[in-house]
Amino acid sequence: MHTVLGLAVAFLGTAGIYFYLGSMFLTLMQILIYVGAICIVLVFGIMVGYTPTEVADKTIKDWRNKFLAIFSATTAFLLLIACVLKTDWVPALAENRDFSITHLGEEFLYTYCLAFELISIVLLVAIIGSIILARGGREDEYKTIEHLRSAKGNYPNDDAQ
Amino acid sequence: MMMLSNNLNTYLILGVFLLVAGIYGLIQHKSFIGMLVSTELVLNGAGVNFMAFNRFLAPDPAVGQVITLFIMGIAAAEAAIVVSFILAVFRRYQSIDPNEVKELHG
Numbered sequence: 377m378h379t380v381l382g383l384a385v386a387f388l389g390t391a392g393i394y395f396y397l398g399s400m401f402l403t404l405m406q407i408l409i410y411v412g413a414i415c416i417v418l419v420f421g422i423m424v425g426y427t428p429t430e431v432a433d434k435t436i437k438d439w440r441n442k443f444l445a446i447f448s449a450t451t452a453f454l455l456l457i458a459c460v461l462k463t464d465w466v467p468a469l470a471e472n473r474d475f476s477i478t479h480l481g482e483e484f485l486y487t488y489c490l491a492f493e494l495i496s497i498v499l500l501v502a503i504i505g506s507i508i509l510a511r512g513g514r515e516d517e518y519k520t521i522e523h524l525r526s527a528k529g530n531y532p533n534d535d536a537q
Numbered sequence: 538m539m540m541l542s543n544n545l546n547t548y549l550i551l552g553v554f555l556l557v558a559g560i561y562g563l564i565q566h567k568s569f570i571g572m573l574v575s576t577e578l579v580l581n582g583a584g585v586n587f588m589a590f591n592r593f594l595a596p597d598p599a600v601g602q603v604i605t606l607f608i609m610g611i612a613a614a615e616a617a618i619v620v621s622f623i624l625a626v627f628r629r630y631q632s633i634d635p636n637e638v639k640e641l642h643g
Contacts, residue, residue: 390584393585401602405606410577410581414613417620418616418620421619424623441564445562445564453553461546469596480602482599484606491603495610498611499610499614503617506620509624510621
């Protein structure tokens with residue numbers, strides 16, 4: 377639960393970075409999509425699948441994992457920082473400095489029209505797929521429950537028939 | 538302070554930090570939800586990187602914003618898929634520990 381709260385704070389900070397980089401629209405989208413939608417979905421996932429009892433028993437493996445994580449993360453950090461600082465970035469010649477939403481919408485619907493349609497299809501497929509994934513296995517559950525009940529012999533609707 | 542906020546390297550380092558925090562969490566966490574949270578951090582680092590290059594280097598400032606919006610859409614789809622996956626896994630294994638889910642383990 378605290379993980380998701382920290383994630384929401386990190387998303388708000390990223391929204392601040394976008395604001396500094398000159399895009400009000402992306403700031404609003406970041407707050408709306410990430411903080412408003414994805415964090416809610418994550419809280420829902422925690423509600424469904426959180427099992428606090430099984431966390432605390434594997435200490436040795438835990439230490440190995442943590443060491444591996446710290447090692448790889450610091451290595452990647454140092455390498456990438458070295459890359460960033462060694463390269464001298466050459467800016468392209470600026471054709472226009474138009475940060476407005478109008479220009480953004482024109483780009484979306486003219487230049488990137490195919491990608492725009494594709495991402496809407498991807499979202500549709502993802503939603504349908506997640507519904508199917510979340511619904512699957514439910515019939516098995518009903519079957520096992522009915523099996524258990526009939527094995528016990530006290531299935532409540534037997535008397536009615 | 539003006540120099541710091543008007544410098545490309547600042548934003549690149551912030552993006553690298555988000556990426557590295559995501560990698561750390563991805564290796565260290567012991568539940569699928571923690572790994573999903575870390576993946577979101579990695580995607581956010583990519584978005585910050587795109588926006589930084591867009592602000593300082595690109596000829597057309599709309600391109601980076603378009604790509605960052607695409608990243609947000611992909612992240613939303615990915616979160617929905619992974620949460621339903623967590624639901625299915627929890628229903629079958631009664632746990633969301635990645636070490637428990639190893640039927641295909643060699």
